[in-house]
Amino acid sequence: MEATAEPVRDIAIPLEAGLVARARKGDTRAFERLYRSHVGRIHAVCLRLTRNHAQAEEFTQEAFIKAWMSLPRFRGDSGFGTWLHRIAVNCALAHFRSASRAPEAPAHVEEEVFTEEPGTMLDLESAIAQLPDGAREVFVLHDVEGYKHEEIAELAGIAPGTSKAQLHRARQLLRTRLTT
């Protein structure tokens, strides 16, 4: 199975570059194909950051609309997916920052956001959802999505040291919750 996976990726990258080029010229059909390829990944990070289906869908839509508007400035230094992912994370984190400035309107946290994952995965998703905001953001971005502390610090407007401390705290809380 490994042998067949590689060529598919090789073909997918130039195909995506072609779609991006067409979308940059205003082709909405090409942009829809990019949406179909990436929506799951974008929605997943938004859902894990917000713990709320409606908000996750809102930020997913916002990310794609912002990406469309910013496409003329997309230079292709990183992959389209990476670039889009950062836009989505920025949308969600910007919301948290504005929400923290307006504490009278806390985000509604849904109790059972992750209901389709069996066993341990469901336990883990629930445990992540129950983490405090700062620890959850850093854990999702670092351990689930693979961001570096420096990148998280830049995105979340915190010091890299704070990011490391939040990750340590998140892991500790998760280990406790998953073993009890």
Added chain:
Amino acid sequence: MNDKELAEIVGRLPKSIEPRRDLWPGIEARLTPVERPTPRWLNGLAAAVLVAACTAGVFFGMNRGGPLNTSFTTASTAAANSNLVIAQNIKVVNNAIGRIRQALRTDPTSGALQDLLYRAYMERDRLTVQKTELTLLRSYTS
């Protein structure tokens, strides 16, 4: 549970979670048209259509009102000259139409190309009518 075991189960989390509904219609409704600069070659095609229209217009205008007031021979020669110019301009416009349609295949949403194609078709129709009128004029005067 240690860090390694935690990392193992975190690594098995799904990277992709589809939304409960299709978000595309909502996104598509909010996509504003992208402003694109007009390429130079497109300006060239527009100029070709315009020049074809103007030169044909000048020749046709010069000869349209005059033939009946001059001798039949002069009118007939003028009509023949105009017809030749118009035929050449129809070729120019046809060539432009071909290039615009080719460009539209790679950029089907381009408003500038669609406008130019529309103008080119209108111009070709106008030139064709002029050519027919001049042919009739020649047949009357010869």
